[in-house]
Amino acid sequence: MEKSLSEYVSISKNIENLKLEKTVKIAIMSSFTLNGLDETIRVMCSELDTRCQSYVSGYNQYNQELLNSQSNYYNFSPNITFLILDIRNFLGDTFHYPYDISNEERKLIVKEKTEQLKNIIYLFEKNTKSKLVISNFNIPSYSPNGIIETKSNFGFHEMIEEINSSLRQMCKEKNSIYVYDFNNFVSRYGENNIFDYRQFHVGDIQITYNLIPNLANDLMSYVKPLLGKTRKCIVLDLDNTLWGGIVGEDGINGIELGHTPTGKAFVEFQKELLSLWNQGIILSINSKNNFDDAMKVIREHPDMILREKHFASIQINWNDKAENMTQISNEANIGLDSFVFFDDDKLNQERIKHEFPEILTVNVSDDPSNFVPILKEINDFNVLHRTTEDSNRGEMYAQQRQRKNFENSVSNLDEFLKQLNIKVKIKKANKFLTPRISQLTLKTNQFNLTTKRYQEEEIQKLSNNENFEVGCAQVLDKFGDNGITGVYIIEKNKNLWIIDTFLLSCRIIGRGIENAILTEIIKKAKQKGIAELRANFIPTTKNKPSENFLSDFGFKKNNDYWIYDLNNEIKTSNHLEVETE
Amino acid sequence: MADNVHAIVAKVFSMSENDVNDESGPENIESWDSFNGLILVDELENNFNIKFSISEITDVKTVADIKRHLKNHNVSVNE
Numbered sequence: 189m190e191k192s193l194s195e196y197v198s199i200s201k202n203i204e205n206l207k208l209e210k211t212v213k214i215a216i217m218s219s220f221t222l223n224g225l226d227e228t229i230r231v232m233c234s235e236l237d238t239r240c241q242s243y244v245s246g247y248n249q250y251n252q253e254l255l256n257s258q259s260n261y262y263n264f265s266p267n268i269t270f271l272i273l274d275i276r277n278f279l280g281d282t283f284h285y286p287y288d289i290s291n292e293e294r295k296l297i298v299k300e301k302t303e304q305l306k307n308i309i310y311l312f313e314k315n316t317k318s319k320l321v322i323s324n325f326n327i328p329s330y331s332p333n334g335i336i337e338t339k340s341n342f343g344f345h346e347m348i349e350e351i352n353s354s355l356r357q358m359c360k361e362k363n364s365i366y367v368y369d370f371n372n373f374v375s376r377y378g379e380n381n382i383f384d385y386r387q388f389h390v391g392d393i394q395i396t397y398n399l400i401p402n403l404a405n406d407l408m409s410y411v412k413p414l415l416g417k418t419r420k421c422i423v424l425d426l427d428n429t430l431w432g433g434i435v436g437e438d439g440i441n442g443i444e445l446g447h448t449p450t451g452k453a454f455v456e457f458q459k460e461l462l463s464l465w466n467q468g469i470i471l472s473i474n475s476k477n478n479f480d481d482a483m484k485v486i487r488e489h490p491d492m493i494l495r496e497k498h499f500a501s502i503q504i505n506w507n508d509k510a511e512n513m514t515q516i517s518n519e520a521n522i523g524l525d526s527f528v529f530f531d532d533d534k535l536n537q538e539r540i541k542h543e544f545p546e547i548l549t550v551n552v553s554d555d556p557s558n559f560v561p562i563l564k565e566i567n568d569f570n571v572l573h574r575t576t577e578d579s580n581r582g583e584m585y586a587q588q589r590q591r592k593n594f595e596n597s598v599s600n601l602d603e604f605l606k607q608l609n610i611k612v613k614i615k616k617a618n619k620f621l622t623p624r625i626s627q628l629t630l631k632t633n634q635f636n637l638t639t640k641r642y643q644e645e646e647i648q649k650l651s652n653n654e655n656f657e658v659g660c661a662q663v664l665d666k667f668g669d670n671g672i673t674g675v676y677i678i679e680k681n682k683n684l685w686i687i688d689t690f691l692l693s694c695r696i697i698g699r700g701i702e703n704a705i706l707t708e709i710i711k712k713a714k715q716k717g718i719a720e721l722r723a724n725f726i727p728t729t730k731n732k733p734s735e736n737f738l739s740d741f742g743f744k745k746n747n748d749y750w751i752y753d754l755n756n757e758i759k760t761s762n763h764l765e766v767e768t769e
Numbered sequence: 770m771a772d773n774v775h776a777i778v779a780k781v782f783s784m785s786e787n788d789v790n791d792e793s794g795p796e797n798i799e800s801w802d803s804f805n806g807l808i809l810v811d812e813l814e815n816n817f818n819i820k821f822s823i824s825e826i827t828d829v830k831t832v833a834d835i836k837r838h839l840k841n842h843n844v845s846v847n848e
Binding site: 192201393398 | 783
């Protein structure tokens with residue numbers, strides 16, 4: 189990690205007065221001493237421009253706190269709770285003497301322990317709206333049974349595996365509960381490095397201070413998507429990043445890619461990138477090169493894993509890299525703050541860091557065999573749920589590039605829109621759509637009238653409330669399915685409807701879709717005999733693209749809000765087809 | 770090396786190095802609680818590449834004690 193625990197602790201004393209954009213409430217409960225985790229997480233949140241209010245439950249008090257519905261923990265009402273348990277404490281004497289009892293008794297203990305976990309989760313779901321991240325248990329490397337541990341009948345290790353597997357099963361279907369794979373953490377950093385008997389005996393510390401920042405970093409993987417602070421696009425250099433050597437000098441046959449040890453490192457890196465692309469991470473190129481030289485490699489080199497279709501934006505030219513970055517942001521229509529920049533050149537790294545501090549510029553070493561581990565360290569790509577839109581994103585952006593090419597080949601915008609064959613399907617929220625709707629409210633910054641953020645549970649609640657209508661829009665065209673890319677929430681009062689939320693994913697702005705959705709809302713309001721439709725525009729630093737939407741549509745400003753006269757004739761656009769479900 | 774011990778102590782307890790002396794300890798440094806005490810152990814071990822025993826850890830009452838234990842680990846500490 190970048191900083192040691194003592195550094196995090198000392199920084200944590202000076203973040204109280206910082207001006208930060210967001211707030212999050214985090215609770216930490218554990219069965220052993222986890223000092224410093226709270227401070228580290230608060231500092232890490234502040235680095236994400238977020239104030240973290242934290243609650244740390246007393247030493248091994250988690251059960252009491254969960255049982256008492258009036259406890260300080262419940263009163264704190266966190267957004268997310270980390271419950272970190274340890275296997276020693278959990279198994280008690282059985283941890284030391286697993287073979288003093290019969291295998292039947294071991295099975296009974298596991299059953300009892302599983303029930304205990306089930307009850308924790310039950311209490312949790314009953315009493316809070318918080319997301320819960322509960323750790324699983326590490327399987328100790330040692331067994332008193334020695335080499336015949338693996339032959340034991342329902343042995344010590346099998347017991348813990350069974351508990352882990354039950355825990356995983358019971359949380360799989362629960363939307364707000366996640367299992368943190370602590371066993372995986374231990375295998376990554378090593379039992380001998382994590383567990384220090386001296387710290388354990390001195391203060392029941394079971395994760396050594398050295399590694400608390402690493403644990404905090406892991407837990408931040410859950411906080412980042414909760415805050416909408418995730419990255420979606422990796423911008424890549426080419427020479428010495430996707431292949432070894434310089435194609436302009438070495439030529440397509442001279443670069444290192446494939447069979448040499450160095451060449452294999454680049455192939456491995458590309459495979460890892462492709463694997464992320466398959467999960468919905470967008471890839472783009474920002475390279476100083478002759479376009480034709482570089483494209484020849486991308487199109488023809490037999491060992492290239494990534495091809496043209498994998499890139500949402502390709503900037504291969506001799507322009508300034510920062511300029512290209514803006515170009516990529518425009519072309520792919522995503523904010524610079526969702527970018528990760530991966531370039532082997534230190535000067536380029538400095539240039540981008542300086543120009544765009546909001547971009548995550550990776551400290552890439554010269555050694556290509558380090559690229560994969562460096563990439564795997566980045567925990568900014570997580571989603572709390574993978575929606576269909578997430579998985580297909582890479583493909584959608586490649587389609588987007590085709591759209592752009594098509595747009596450039598058509599003489600005017602109207603013609604382009606007409607030939608695009610846009611179809612907008614408007615749907616009411618249901619439990620399958622909820623994750624995506626919430627995700628859009630959390631992530632959409634540019635075309636967003638009110639920028640209200642809603643967690644899944646809140647969307648669920650609103651859509652069950654008859655005074656509200658939560659809807660979304662799926663957009664299709666001749667190049668493919670854009671997925672659910674628009675959301676609206678309307679507060680329905682007796683004579684007055686208020687648009688609480690109206691947003692559009694930026695990649696579909698400018699095609700009349702926003703007008704079509706709003707028109708449908710107005711039609712509905714008219715049908716219900718509503719007298720007034722009111723909307724709000726709450727300016728932020730990022731939502732300028734939606735600033736003039738209301739006035740352009742025909743809303744009139746009235747004090748702090750905007751009103752649409754429902755006697756106006758309804759405009760319908762003829763270039764797209766709207767379907768309401 | 771003594772400077773180094775003082776510097777580490779000062780860093781861990783967020784104080785000025787000038788205020789650290791052989792008599793400094795949990796008695797007179799407010800932030801020297803058991804948590805920060807163990808962080809100090811961690812910092813010293815990483816810095817000098819040694820491992821204290823559990824009795825050495827629990828025995829420390831002052832900076833002088835730290836220096837005494839460091840000497841046992843063949844770390845040269847200037848008096």
